[in-house]
Amino acid sequence: MLNYILGRLLTFIPTFIGVTLISFSFIRALPGDPIQVMAGERGVSDERYAELAAQYGFDQPIYVQFWQYLTGVLQGDLGTSFVTKRPVWDEFFALFPATLELSLFAMIFSIVLGLPAGVIAAVNRGKFFDRALMSTALVGYSMPIFWWALLLIIVFSGNLQWTPVSGRIDLLYYFPDPTGFMIIDSLASGQKGAFASAVRHLILPTIVLGTIPLAVIARQTRSAMLEVLGEDYIRTARAKGMSSARINGIHALRNALIPVVTVIGLSVGTLLAGAILTETIFSWPGIGKWMVDSIFRRDYPVVQGGLLLIAVMVMIVNLTVDMLYGVINPKIRKR
Amino acid sequence: MSLKKLMATSLLLSTLGVSAHAQSLVYCSEGSPEGFDPALYTSGTTFDASSHPIYNRLSEFKVGTTETIPGLAESWEVSEDGMTVTFKLRQSVKFHSNDQFTPTRDFNADDVIFSFDRQGNEENPYYTVSGGTWEYFNSMSMPDLVESIEKVDDYTVVFNLTRPEAPFIANMAMDFASIQSKEYADAMMEAGTPEMMNQAPIGTGPFTFQAYQKDAVIRYLRNDEYWGDPAKVESLIFAITPDASVRYQKVQAGECHVMAYPNPADVQAMQDAEDIVVMQQEGLNVGYLAYNTQVAPFDNANVRKALNMAIDKQAIIDVVFQGSGEIAKNPLPPTMWSYNQDVTDDAYDPEAAMAMLEKEGVTDLSLKIWAMPVQRPYNPNARRMAELMQEDFSEIGVNVEIVSYEWGEYLERSKAEDRDGAVLLGWTGDNGDPDNFLAVLLGCDAVGGSNRAQWCNEEFDALIQEAKVKSSQDERADLYEQAQVIFKDQAPWATIAHSVVFMTMRPEVEGYVVHPLGGHIFNQVGLSQ
Numbered sequence: 058m059l060n061y062i063l064g065r066l067l068t069f070i071p072t073f074i075g076v077t078l079i080s081f082s083f084i085r086a087l088p089g090d091p092i093q094v095m096a097g098e099r100g101v102s103d104e105r106y107a108e109l110a111a112q113y114g115f116d117q118p119i120y121v122q123f124w125q126y127l128t129g130v131l132q133g134d135l136g137t138s139f140v141t142k143r144p145v146w147d148e149f150f151a152l153f154p155a156t157l158e159l160s161l162f163a164m165i166f167s168i169v170l171g172l173p174a175g176v177i178a179a180v181n182r183g184k185f186f187d188r189a190l191m192s193t194a195l196v197g198y199s200m201p202i203f204w205w206a207l208l209l210i211i212v213f214s215g216n217l218q219w220t221p222v223s224g225r226i227d228l229l230y231y232f233p234d235p236t237g238f239m240i241i242d243s244l245a246s247g248q249k250g251a252f253a254s255a256v257r258h259l260i261l262p263t264i265v266l267g268t269i270p271l272a273v274i275a276r277q278t279r280s281a282m283l284e285v286l287g288e289d290y291i292r293t294a295r296a297k298g299m300s301s302a303r304i305n306g307i308h309a310l311r312n313a314l315i316p317v318v319t320v321i322g323l324s325v326g327t328l329l330a331g332a333i334l335t336e337t338i339f340s341w342p343g344i345g346k347w348m349v350d351s352i353f354r355r356d357y358p359v360v361q362g363g364l365l366l367i368a369v370m371v372m373i374v375n376l377t378v379d380m381l382y383g384v385i386n387p388k389i390r391k392r
Numbered sequence: 393m394s395l396k397k398l399m400a401t402s403l404l405l406s407t408l409g410v411s412a413h414a415q416s417l418v419y420c421s422e423g424s425p426e427g428f429d430p431a432l433y434t435s436g437t438t439f440d441a442s443s444h445p446i447y448n449r450l451s452e453f454k455v456g457t458t459e460t461i462p463g464l465a466e467s468w469e470v471s472e473d474g475m476t477v478t479f480k481l482r483q484s485v486k487f488h489s490n491d492q493f494t495p496t497r498d499f500n501a502d503d504v505i506f507s508f509d510r511q512g513n514e515e516n517p518y519y520t521v522s523g524g525t526w527e528y529f530n531s532m533s534m535p536d537l538v539e540s541i542e543k544v545d546d547y548t549v550v551f552n553l554t555r556p557e558a559p560f561i562a563n564m565a566m567d568f569a570s571i572q573s574k575e576y577a578d579a580m581m582e583a584g585t586p587e588m589m590n591q592a593p594i595g596t597g598p599f600t601f602q603a604y605q606k607d608a609v610i611r612y613l614r615n616d617e618y619w620g621d622p623a624k625v626e627s628l629i630f631a632i633t634p635d636a637s638v639r640y641q642k643v644q645a646g647e648c649h650v651m652a653y654p655n656p657a658d659v660q661a662m663q664d665a666e667d668i669v670v671m672q673q674e675g676l677n678v679g680y681l682a683y684n685t686q687v688a689p690f691d692n693a694n695v696r697k698a699l700n701m702a703i704d705k706q707a708i709i710d711v712v713f714q715g716s717g718e719i720a721k722n723p724l725p726p727t728m729w730s731y732n733q734d735v736t737d738d739a740y741d742p743e744a745a746m747a748m749l750e751k752e753g754v755t756d757l758s759l760k761i762w763a764m765p766v767q768r769p770y771n772p773n774a775r776r777m778a779e780l781m782q783e784d785f786s787e788i789g790v791n792v793e794i795v796s797y798e799w800g801e802y803l804e805r806s807k808a809e810d811r812d813g814a815v816l817l818g819w820t821g822d823n824g825d826p827d828n829f830l831a832v833l834l835g836c837d838a839v840g841g842s843n844r845a846q847w848c849n850e851e852f853d854a855l856i857q858e859a860k861v862k863s864s865q866d867e868r869a870d871l872y873e874q875a876q877v878i879f880k881d882q883a884p885w886a887t888i889a890h891s892v893v894f895m896t897m898r899p900e901v902e903g904y905v906v907h908p909l910g911g912h913i914f915n916q917v918g919l920s921q
Binding site: 095100102109148151222 | 606632
């Protein structure tokens with residue numbers, strides 16, 4: 058297992074270099090440059106342009122700029138945002154906990170509902186429950202996030218007033234946020250009602266962000282279960298008189314989990330890269346909106362550094378998923 | 393303010409429940425500030441969060457007008473030749489304090505000199521701090537305009553100018569001219585954290601900065617030592633809410649008291665709602681189509697006028713602005729002093745336009761219209777606007793091709809004197825002075841730059857140059873009014889629209905005034921119980 062992990066870690070190196078190169082060149086391949094975007098309608102004189110270009114290092118040949126960036130990255134310096142003038146590192150870690158918190162809740166929501174839904178649908182194949190569930194999953198998968206989020210806000214926050222409209226906590230609460238995870242910080246603050254407020258603020262964004270993974274997990278679980286349920290050893294188990302719950306819950310589900318875990322891993326990766334629409338609608342201060350804004354502003358250091366850090370996070374998730382395969386299926390571990 | 397004090401305040405607020413809400417004004421803002429040092433930035437969102445609540449300037453714009461009134465300078469005197477401006481500074485003005493800094497002295501001339509020196513003097517240790525680009529300082533030509541700044545005594549500062557400049561006092565009221573504490577700057581430099589000037593701001597304004605959670609919330613507390621009228625609420629909170637529909641939901645749910653930039657499509661419903669107040673005012677901006685007056689046949693004023701007569705501006709207001717705009721006839725917005733009411737707009741008359749083109753011998757005319765790739769208050773949808781114009785022009789036999797480029801490219805390419813086509817663009821005023829529109833956008837010096845019509849009319853230019861150096865506002869207004877008549881006659885642009893700015897709020901909000909310069913200012917805003 059250790060060799061396997063080390064082997065996987067080694068593959069990080071070319072991926073890391075690839076991502077560095079791609080993020081560096083892609084943002085520069087886009088037309089327009091940061092100085093012009095920053096100057097806007099007011100424009101910038103040629104002398105001033107040259108001065109700013111020198112300040113940002115744009116007057117250097119492109120390979121020199123890349124080398125400077127790469128050496129900076131290797132020393133842990135991702136650069137400073139052109140816009141906010143703050144280190145990319147600080148910006149990322151100020152926002153990432155919010156994205157991570159929401160992603161985790163969305164994944165828990167989709168797994169807790171999606172797995173049982175898929176199993177029940179498979180066991181009741183072709184029956185009303187199966188059809189209803191799979192149709193709902195299809196609707197959930199196809200629903201425009203923007204519309205779905207606004208609909209939930211109008212119904213649950215506007216009409217019923219059960220949940221807050223947006224944000225991470227009621228603005229009356231103010232406390233230090235050492236971890237950046239509102240659930241933890243609100244609990245640690247000891248302020249009455251803060252934790253409940255943080256939970257209430259998580260409900261709608263979690264549902265919205267979790268809807269698509271929920272649909273995908275439910276459908277994937279169903280099809281994987283159906284495949285496994287047709288296997289000989291399941292028939293043998295039935296013939297031996299084993300209870301349905303034991304067959305479905307332990308023997309079938311465990312073997313069906315491999316493709317499901319793959320899907321979950323991919324979903325987590327996508328969520329970590331930021332959920333731009335969900336974050337925008339719910340005023341959720343995460344990295345998705347931060348990255349998109351930076352692309353529009355041609356904020357090179359943020360785009361480069363942000364992509365790199367997101368790539369690292371996704372690589373870590375993928376490694377974790379690979380290790381989970383081993384836990385679920387010992388055959389993989391031994392290979 | 394110490395963290396303990398802050399925690400105590402917030403605990404107190406939370407235990408007070410609803411009544412605590414009455415003391416906190418919550419503003420649903422549209423975006424995050426880039427930082428808190430206004431001289432480093434150019435966006436209104438940043439100024440709303442920094443220069444308006446936290447800082448003061450030597451002169452200030454009276455809220456709701458473009459009139460300048462004394463700020464940190466109690467008075468000023470302009471020499472007869474207009475080359476020297478002497479500011480008498482206000483005494484006993486206190487700077488804020490925070491965890492890292494407690495001021496040991498009041499505001500004085502050193503702070504004024506530091507605030508400008510750091511933006512123009514490469515030797516100043518703060519010149520490069522936070523990647524200082526000082527865009528407004530440069531774009532308002534301050535390096536060329538200000539020869540030197542002298543401290544006469546602790547409360548007298550003299551600005552020596554290289555030329556008379558009537559808008560100078562208005563420039564001093566702009567956000568980039570916010571006064572910083574030199575003592576704080578020195579302390580932060582010594583501590584090795586000069587960037588704190590931008591992250592933990594210290595000013596003299598009506599609110600002190602409390603905390604910023606990136607992309608989520610900004611908190612301010614009332615400055616009880618403020619030299620002017622104290623703020624009416626104990627705390628001010630900016631809830632950053634990028635989506636306009638969600639901002640409105642938050643106002644309806646009572647999570648915010650005030651919101652900016654409603655969806656134009658929602659405004660009617662807001663106006664009809666019983667518990668929502670909507671304020672409106674024309675913005676200090678203009679959206680226009682600039683012909684290239686150096687390229688035939690657009691070098692002929694009659695051709696340009698004919699095209700102007702073919703544009704159905706009302707349809708543009710209805711479709712593109714969805715009612716949140718007003719037809720523009722002058723290059724100045726109607727809220728600006730010296731706006732010429734007597735100018736008559738070219739009437740929408742396609743038949744007369746066609747006849748006029750025929751008379752000028754122009755047939756089979758083709759024209760490129762450049763459509764901006766971004767949304768702006770003066771043009772919320774340039775592509776749609778260009779399409780409407782394409783239809784209008786096709787009615788008089790003019791064939792239109794719509795082109796667009798990435799925003800930076802668009803701005804750069806549209807400056808070219810041999811540019812092919814007419815450009816959709818606009819402008820939002822910086823300092824409430826007509827010079828900021830007429831000289832910047834239509835002056836001969838700006839040809840090849842921000843004068844996208846490449847239009848240099850000697851008579852017009854002489855008027856605006858004369859107005860620039862006169863100190864009497866009445867005399868200046870008279871010259872600008874004449875300039876607008878020449879502009880209309882020569883038609884270098886088709887003036888399209890001024891946007892209408894809407895502010896949506898709950899009925900308990902008292903004293904809010906829509907500011908013509910576009911800022912959202914809460915110093916004078918209170919909440920009824």
